[in-house]
Amino acid sequence: MTMDHDEIRNALQAMRARDLPTHGGRTLAYVYDSGLASADAIGREALAAFASTNGLDPTAFPSLLQMENDLVGIAGRLVDAPDGFAGVVTSGGTESILLAVLAARDARPDVAAPRMVLPTTAHAAFHKAAHWLRVEPVLVDVDPATKRADPAAMAAAIDDRTVLVVASAPSYAHGVIDPVEPIAAAAAAAGVRCHVDACIGGWVLPHLRDSEAGQLPWTFGVEGVTSLSLDLHKYAYTPKGVSVLLHASAELRRTHLFASARWPGYTMLNTTAQSTKSGGPVAAAWAVVHHIGADRYTSLARDARQATLDLATAVDGIPGLSVAAAPDSTLLALVTDDSCDVFTISDEMLERGWFVQPQMRFRDLPATLHLTFSAATAASSDLIATDLADATAAARAAGPAALPAELVAMASAIDPATLDEATFTGLLAAAGLAGGDGELVLPERMAPVNALLDALPPELREVLLLGVVDRLARPTPPR
Ligand SMILES: Cc1ncc(COP(=O)(O)O)c(C=O)c1O
Numbered sequence: 069m070t071m072d073h074d075e076i077r078n079a080l081q082a083m084r085a086r087d088l089p090t091h092g093g094r095t096l097a098y099v100y101d102s103g104l105a106s107a108d109a110i111g112r113e114a115l116a117a118f119a120s121t122n123g124l125d126p127t128a129f130p131s132l133l134q135m136e137n138d139l140v141g142i143a144g145r146l147v148d149a150p151d152g153f154a155g156v157v158t159s160g161g162t163e164s165i166l167l168a169v170l171a172a173r174d175a176r177p178d179v180a181a182p183r184m185v186l187p188t189t190a191h192a193a194f195h196k197a198a199h200w201l202r203v204e205p206v207l208v209d210v211d212p213a214t215k216r217a218d219p220a221a222m223a224a225a226i227d228d229r230t231v232l233v234v235a236s237a238p239s240y241a242h243g244v245i246d247p248v249e250p251i252a253a254a255a256a257a258a259g260v261r262c263h264v265d266a267c268i269g270g271w272v273l274p275h276l277r278d279s280e281a282g283q284l285p286w287t288f289g290v291e292g293v294t295s296l297s298l299d300l301h302k303y304a305y306t307p308k309g310v311s312v313l314l315h316a317s318a319e320l321r322r323t324h325l326f327a328s329a330r331w332p333g334y335t336m337l338n339t340t341a342q343s344t345k346s347g348g349p350v351a352a353a354w355a356v357v358h359h360i361g362a363d364r365y366t367s368l369a370r371d372a373r374q375a376t377l378d379l380a381t382a383v384d385g386i387p388g389l390s391v392a393a394a395p396d397s398t399l400l401a402l403v404t405d406d407s408c409d410v411f412t413i414s415d416e417m418l419e420r421g422w423f424v425q426p427q428m429r430f431r432d433l434p435a436t437l438h439l440t441f442s443a444a445t446a447a448s449s450d451l452i453a454t455d456l457a458d459a460t461a462a463a464r465a466a467g468p469a470a471l472p473a474e475l476v477a478m479a480s481a482i483d484p485a486t487l488d489e490a491t492f493t494g495l496l497a498a499a500g501l502a503g504g505d506g507e508l509v510l511p512e513r514m515a516p517v518n519a520l521l522d523a524l525p526p527e528l529r530e531v532l533l534l535g536v537v538d539r540l541a542r543p544t545p546p547r
Contacts (some may be wrong), residue, residue, distance in 0.1 A: 088423050093444035097425035101444035102305035102368055107356050111307050114348075114355035122345030125334075127341045132347040135354040139300065142357060143312040145231075147266065147296055148289035154318035156339045157310060157350055161267035162193040163341050164297035164313035167324040169197035171295070171315070172232035172261045174323035184232040185225045187217035187246060188431055189239040191265055202230065212432060215239070215393035215401075217246035223254035230260050237266040238272060241427055241438065242392055243285045243376075243399030245269070252292030261294040261320070267311060268440075270298020271398050275362075275369035276397075284396065294320055301349075303369070303398070306356040309349030369441035372398040375446040377440065382453035387458045389413075392436050401427070401436040408463035410437045411515035411522070416459035422452060426514075428522045428529065435522050469519035475499060479524055484531040492535045500536035508539040 071079065090099045091108075102108075118132075126133035149155075151245055158162065165251035166302050183204045186194050198205040208221045217235055226233060233255040235246035248264055255262035264286055266273070288296060299311040315321040321339075329335040333338035336343060360368070363547045376398045380391050383400075386407050404410055414426040414437060425438040445452065475498055482491060496502040499517065502508040521529045 091350065091444065092450055093442055094421055095423045096404040096439040096441065096442075096445065097423060098306050099442070101442040102360065102441070102446070103442075103444035104305070104360065104364075104368075106434045107305060107359050110359045111352040111356040115307050115352040116348070118347035118351035121351075123345035123347055123350065124343055125337075129347060130346075132350055135333070135347075135350050139310075139350070139353060139357065140312055140314065143270070143298055143300075144288075144314055147298065147314065149296075149314055150288055151221040151318055152316055152317050153288070154321045155314040156321070156338045157312055157353075158312045158326075159309050159342060159345075159349070160301065161191070161265075161297060161299045162196060164299070164311045165191065165263075165265065166197045166200065167313050167340060168263045168295045168297060169194065169201055169203055169232060171321060171324040172263070173201055173203050175261070175320070176231045179227055179229050179231055182231040182233060183227070183229045185230055186234050187222065187236070187239070188433065189215060189217070189241050189246075190234050190236060190243075191240050191267070193267075194234060194265075204229075206230070209431060210433075213393075215242035215244050215433070217251060219247050219254065223252050226254060226258045226260060230258065233260055233262045235262070235264050235286070237264050237269045237284075238395075238397040238399060239370050240268055240399065241433075243395045243397050243438065244393050245273075245286050245396040247284060247292065248286040248290050249284075252290050255291030255294075255538065262292050264290075264293050264296045267297050267299045267398065268302050270296070270303075270312075271365070272303040272369045272372065272398055273396075275366040276373055278366070279370060280373075284322070288314070288316060291391050299441035300353045302356065303372075304353065304357055304365075305360065305368070307349060309346075310353040329488055334420060369398070371443040371446035372441045375441045375449045375452075376400050376439075379441075379447045379453055379456070382409040382456070386457045387462050388464050389456070392434070398441045400439045402439070403436050404460075404463075405435050406468070408460065408466070408513065409468045409519060410435050410463075411518040412463040412466055412469055413437060413459050414518075415513045416462045417455065417516045420455040420459060422455060424456075426518050428518070428526075430526060432543065439456070471516070471519055471523060476523055479520060479528070482528060482532075484525075484527045487531050487535070492532070495532070508536060521547040 087094045108423045121129050136157040144153050157473045159193050183206050185206045187210050187245045188207050189210050206225050235248045235251045238245045252262040255387045297313050300306045301308045301310050326338045376395050383389050388405050392403045411426050427436045427438050429435045
C-alpha cells in the first residue's frame with residue numbers, strides 16, 4: 069500500500085510518540101544528549117547526505133575511508149595509543165567487542181579450547197562474544213564494596229588456555245573503573261592480550277582528566293593494554309551506529325580482518341563484521357566530532373560528571389536508597405534497603421517522566437537502578453533529585469513488590485533447557501501477561517514482572533525473556 073508524503077510523516081511521528089524521548093535529559097539509559105541543537109543538526113545532515121554510500125569498498129568511496137581514519141586517529145590520541153596503533157570503525161560497542169575477542173582467539177591457534185577472564189561486571193557483549201565465538205568465559209567476582217575487578221583474583225584465573233583478559237573503564241552496571249594497571253600487568257606477564265572496554269567511558273573520561281587528578285589509569289598508557297573499545301554514539305554524542313576498536317599495533321588487528329576470494333564474485337574484503345556498510349553514521353560522527361571539538365567536549369563531560377556527583381550526594385539524604393559504588397565517571401548505580409525495591413522506584417520515576425533502568429541481581433551483586441547522565445541532564449539536577457526522593461518515598465509506602473508464592477514456584481520449576489511453548493503460555497497467563505486470545509500483553513507497571521525475574525536464576529531469566537522477545541517480534545498481520 070502506498071502512502072503520500074504527509075501520511076508517511078504523520079504515521080512515523082505517531083509511532084515515534086510512543087518511544088522514550090531521546091532529548092531533554094530525562095532518559096537515563098540508551099540515549100545521550102549533548103543539549104547542543106547545532107550538533108544534532110549537523111549530524112543529521114551528514115547522516116542523510118551519506119546514507120546511501122557504501123563502505124564495502126574503500127576505493128569506490130574513499131571519503132568513508134578518510135573519515136574512518138580521521139576518527140580512529142582522534143580516538144587513538146584521546147586514549148594515549150602508541151605509535152603504530154591501528155583501528156577500525158564499527159557499528160557499536162558490541163561489534164567492537166566481538167572483533168576484539170575474535171582477534172584474540174584467532175591469534176592463538178595453538179589453544180584448542182580458548183578462555184577469557186572477565187570480571188563479573190564486564191558487559192554482556194563479552195558473553196555474546198563467548199557464545200558466538202566459542203570462547204569460554206571465566207568469571208571473577210569483583211570487590212563487594214568498590215565493585216571494581218579484583219586484580220589478584222583475575223591474575224589467578226589466567227591459565228595456559230587464556231587468550232584474553234578484560235577490564236572496564238568504567239563498567240556499565242556500576243560506573244567504576246577497574247584497576248587496569250595490575251590486570252594488564254598480569255596479562256602481559258602471561259603473554260596474554262588485555263582489552264579495556266571503554267565503550268561508555270572512552271570519550272568522557274579523557275575529558276575529565278584535567279579536573280580529576282585521581283582518575284585511575286586505564287588507557288594505552290598502561291603497560292600491557294593491547295586493545296581498547298570506545299563508542300562515539302555514546303559520549304561523543306553522535307547519531308547511533310559508531311564505535312571504534314583500537315589495537316596497540318596493526319599486527320594485533322590482523323586476525324579480525326577478513327578476505328574471501330572463494331567465489332566467482334568480487335573479493336570480499338572486510339575489516340569489521342559488516343560488509344555493505346552505510347557511510348551515514350561515520351559521516352555523522354565525523355561531522356559531530358569536528359563540530360563539538362575538544363573544549364566543548366570537556367565542558368559537556370564536566371556537566372555530566374557534576375550532575376552524577378550531585379545526584380550521588382542527594383541520594384545520601386533519601387531514606388531507603390544509597391549509592392552502590394562511588395561513581396568514577398558519569399554513571400550511577402543505586403541500591404535500596406529492605407523497605408522497597410528498585411523496580412518499583414523505576415516505575416514511579418517513569419510516572420514522573422524519567423526513565424531510569426532497573427538492573428537485576430547477579431551472584432552477590434544486588435539489583436540496582438542505573439542512571440547514565442548526559443550533559444543535557446545537568447540542567448535538571450535538582451528536579452531529578454526531588455523526583456527520585458518522591459519516587460522512593462512512594463516505593464517505601466507500597467513496600468517491596470509482592471511475589472505470589474505459587475507464581476515463583478511455578479516459574480522456578482521450569483527447566484531453561486526444555487521450556488516449551490505451552491509451559492511458557494501457562495506462565496504468562498499466571499503472571500497476568502496474557503490477553504484474551506493468549507497474546508502477550510505488557511503491563512503499565514513492570515515492577516511485579518521485574519521482581520519475579522530478579523528472583524529467578526539468570527539462565528531462566530534469559531529463556532523467559534527470549535520467549536517474550538520471540539512473541540513481540542512477529543510480522544504485522546495484513547490490514
Ligand atoms: C561498557 C560497555 N561496553 C559495551 C557496551 C555495548 O555497546 P553497544 O550497545 O553500542 O553495542 C556498552 C553499552 O552500554 C557499555 O556500556
